[in-house]
Amino acid sequence: MPNLPKQPKPQDRRLIRQTWCAERTAAREARAAGDPTGEWHHLERAHILSQPLPGAHVRTHVTMLGYGIRQRDRREITGQLVRLVVAGPGSVFRRYPLGNTGGANVNAVAPMAIPADLQAVLDGTVTAWT
Numbered sequence: 001m002p003n004l005p006k007q008p009k010p011q012d013r014r015l016i017r018q019t020w021c022a023e024r025t026a027a028r029e030a031r032a033a034g035d036p037t038g039e040w041h042h043l044e045r046a047h048i049l050s051q052p053l054p055g056a057h058v059r060t061h062v063t064m065l066g067y068g069i070r071q072r073d074r075r076e077i078t079g080q081l082v083r084l085v086v087a088g089p090g091s092v093f094r095r096y097p098l099g100n101t102g103g104a105n106v107n108a109v110a111p112m113a114i115p116a117d118l119q120a121v122l123d124g125t126v127t128a129w130t
Contacts, residue, residue, distance in 0.1 A: 004095040004109060010052040011124025019121045020049040020056050024063070036071060040103070043067060047102030048118050054091035061087045064102060079104025 010016055023046035030038030043064055050056035061084045068076030083102065090096040099112040106112070120126045 004090070004097060007052065007094045007096060007098055009094070010122065012121075013053065015121055015124065015126070016049055016053060017056065019118070020046055020053070020060075023049060024060075027063070036067075040067060044101035044103060045115070045118060048099055048114055049121065051091060051096045051098070051100070052094070052122070054088050057087045057091045057096075058084065060102065068104075073104075076104045079108070083108060 023042045027039045027042035027046060030036075030042060043060065047057075047060045047064070050060040061080055065077060065080035065084065068074075068080055086108075087096075097109050097111045099114040100106060100108070100110060101112060114122065
């Protein structure tokens with residue numbers, strides 16, 4: 001595993017968790033509507049938000065594993081099983097690839113650009129998520 005830089009402490013855990021919950025809800029709604037592309041989009045956004053929160057990070061990878069199983073995507077299933085092993089410790093020690101979307105379709109240790117709305121949540125520069 002590469003030596004990832006230590007990430008800063010989250011500014012507002014409550015806001016991050018609230019926004020993470022909203023993305024998970026949007027993913028469930030997309031799944032219920034039969035929209036796997038929409039579901040995955042919201043799971044990726046949930047993953048970005050979950051990285052500083054160990055429990056949420058692991059739960060997001062469990063949800064992504066479920067997506068892989070439903071899609072019968074062996075690559076995603078394998079990728080999520082590997083990520084489940086490192087997600088919790090990576091978050092606890094704040095060593096994770098900032099902005100990484102969490103799927104097996106991207107390098108597990110590559111930092112990625114963060115959408116501006118999510119960056120504002122992570123930075124604590126917004127006071128509420130709607």
